[in-house]
Amino acid sequence: HVMGVDVETAKITDYTQGFDRVLGKIYGLVGSKAILGIAGKNPLYHDVYSLDLKRGELTLAYSNERFAKFWFDEKGHIALKAEVHPEGAMTYFDAENHVFLDLSPEDAFHTTPLK
Numbered sequence: 001h002v003m004g005v006d007v008e009t010a011k012i013t014d015y016t017q018g019f020d021r022v023l024g025k026i027y028g029l030v031g032s033k034a035i036l037g038i039a040g041k042n043p044l045y046h047d048v049y050s051l052d053l054k055r056g057e058l059t060l061a062y063s064n065e066r067f068a069k070f071w072f073d074e075k076g077h078i079a080l081k082a083e084v085h086p087e088g089a090m091t092y093f094d095a096e097n098h099v100f101l102d103l104s105p106e107d108a109f110h111t112t113p114l115k
Contacts, residue, residue, distance in 0.1 A: 001014055001015075001016045001017075001019075001022055001024055002014075002015045002016045002022075002024035002025075002026065002036055002038070002051070003015070004053070004056070013056060015036075015051055015056065015058055016038055016040070016058075019038060019040035020040065021040075021043070022038055022039065022040045023038075023039040023040075023043060023046070024036060024037065024038050024039075025037040025046060027048070027070060027072060028072055028076070030072075030074070030075060030076035032052065032053050032054050033050050033051060033052055033053060033076065034050075034051040034053055035048065035049075035050060035051075035061075035072055035076050036048070036049045036050075036051055036058075037049075037070070042065070044068075045064045045065060045066065045067065045068070046064060046070075047060060047062060047063050047064050048060075048061045048062035048064065048070060048078065049061055050076070062078060066083050067081040067082060067083055067093075068082055068083065068084045069081065069082040070082075071113055077095065078095055079094070079095055080092055080093070080094060080095075080100065080113055081093050084108070087105055088105030088108060088109070089102070089103060089104055089105050089108055090102075090103045090108035090111075091103070092113065
């Protein structure tokens, strides 16, 4: 789950309470919004959500059925995404879903994009 705590009141909020068996991750912060990954419908893939930290509103930004990893630009938009193939190879795609890089299983294990 993805939880929030109001530091002034100690009130705890579960931002993923409407999801069953959820796996959540925080990708980053952009201004007053958090970029979240929530694997609610499929435990293998995180959908991307934007959480307005002031209002507590969660908005689906990207429904995901195939990408294992995401990288974001400074505005919080998806810049790069990675698809892992059954044999362990990996393909990176840019924001427009064009192939950016194909890696063999051996290279995929040791390769991570840097900002």
